[in-house]
Amino acid sequence: MNFTREEVMSVSVTRAVVLGTALLITPVAQAATLDGLTLSADYRLPDAETVYPSATSTGPFVVGAGVDGVISIEDVTNISLDFSGNSLAILLNTTLSSPTWGDMAFNGLRIALGSAGRFTSFAQTSSSIGPVTTSFDADELFIDWGGHSYVDGSTLTFDIGYEAPAPAPVPLPASALLLLGGMGGFVALRRRHKAA
Secondary structure: OOOOHHHHHHHHHHHHHHHHHHHHHOOOOOOOOOOOOEEEEEEEOOOOOOEOOOEOOEEEEEOOOOOOEEEEEOOOEEEEEEEEOOEEEEEEEEOOOOOEOOOOOOOEEEEEEOOOOEEEEEEEEEEOOOOOEEEEOOOEEEEEOOOOEOOOOEEEEEEEEEEOOOOOOOOOOHHHHHHHHHHHHHHHHHHHHHHO
């Protein structure tokens, strides 16, 4: 079966228009990092529901370069939070000589997501004070370091999984619909002409 140059061009143009239209309406995936998200953090003791009254909170803050927030506990221990990509680095600075986190039902941090999306995982990757207990749900991360001793300069790091919300579909411009309709009519006309 031999095709004329016009028939080949018609099919090529139709394919290009269909592909271009598909690209217009296909949402672009968003990078699932913490950069640019709004978070807040506070210190909880003696359980995960109780904000410790002798500690400051931090946030809401937007994750960016450098330290994102600092929590001060009783004016003797500062907890610096540095989020980057999909990780969290914590630095403990203290004026105490040998402090210990009390072993309670919960003694640690709650980090709350103030942006759309959800947390999907949370795990400790390193610690100079020993393994801590982590837990999470879609909107919150919990770090419980009850019972561990620490010193000035102690560090902890964590990996955080985050899933960005699905982007809204891009509306198809009316001109693209007219173009598709015109191309479809052109193809139908060519097929009718070929059959005759």
